[in-house]
Amino acid sequence: MSKEETAVEELESRKKPYDEPEPTPLLDTSEFTKWSLYRALIAEFIATLLFLYITIATVIGYKNQSMTEACTGVGFLGVSWAFGGSIFVLVYCIGGISGGHINPAVTFGLLVGRKISLARAILYIIAQCLGAICGAGIVKGVMKHPYNSLGGGANSVTEGYSKGAALGAEIMGTFVLVYTVFSATDPKRTARDSFIPVLVPLPIGFAVFIAHLATIPITGTGINPARSLGAAVVYNQKEIWDDHWIFWVGPLIGALAAAVYHKFVLRGGAVKALSSFRNSSTV
Template sequence: MRISGGHINPAVTFGLFLARKLSLTRSVFYIIVQSLGAMAGAGVVKGFQKKQYELLSGGANVVKHGYTKGDGLGAEIVGTFVLVYTVFSATDAKRDARDSHVPILAPLPIGFAVFLVHLATIPITGTGINPARSLGAAIIYNKGHAWDDHWIFWVGPFIGAALAALYHQIVIRGIPFKTRD
């Protein structure tokens, strides 16, 4: 039974909304529920792995020492662009018949993109690319540097998602902007 299509990331949901694949109501609902789920997940980790949880600052994202806020923002924008563009490409229903097997295999390229983005951005920001996960960790940990630069983990992913949606819709799919007469 298909319920949401596996929406676990507000940035991906935002990109799909911009591409007119989700309604505003459904997008807002998904983002709220994604954020609540991330808080619940962070709470479960804190409850079961208290020592490691404290040792790792609750998994809260911060811009690492030696990097600027601009570096962190750039890493989140590029990383999220890669993720959201991969989601668009892997789930594009208008692919040729020869690629008809791709939707079944969509989790593979998406998971690989997430893996590669983590390799590149963990040293810079701890890899946000999912605003809900960053929010859940910050809310449940709520001390130290959990809220320092938190805006980067919302603004960066939303900019990256918007750029990926625009690129896919306008450049790759060739869908023109609608004008009002």
């Protein structure tokens, strides 16, 4: 046997055995008795609060600087880095506690993919929305005058774009994010590939970054219903609420599409189901 063949066999022997994890039960009431659930809810609340504080403050600061002197401030690129970088940091901090969702669309996608239970998903979304409102409220308290005069960092459809275009942008941006979340956290990757778990937050942060680059000119980029809700509640203007449905419907559709694509296409769920059906029908 050649040295190359021996090396390949040694590498194969080092790989961890892989068993497909069982889907999480949809209704798991036992979670309510575990401290880990409540610790995760606190982590999601605080992380979303920090996310809104960092990102909305960046948006308001950029607009304020641009108003006083043209071509100053961080620009769209800097705003995108603020969103992507903060997600990278926060997912890294709480990934081992709550999974680091910080986004109801991500939570919904993982629910569709049977990665979390319905009860946990609902509680996560509530914690995320409350954290977002508190985070936006802190920004308003710190930057009250520019916050009120510069739109409060709230999402709306940019003039010149239709609501249909805005909805499509939100769907596509969220698809990119949730698709990346599924790929980065795929248990098969850790078992069979050369993989460093600490890098999981990095592609997720970059997905948020590139989604913002693409959609800031259209909607200001939502792709996170909690982020949109927090800013809308604190800013509280009618024109913002008129478009607000887009920033829930779009992300939820995008998350659903990403979960279905990953489960039934990339992971072969549709093929496995069809094969099982054919085998049972021949018995």
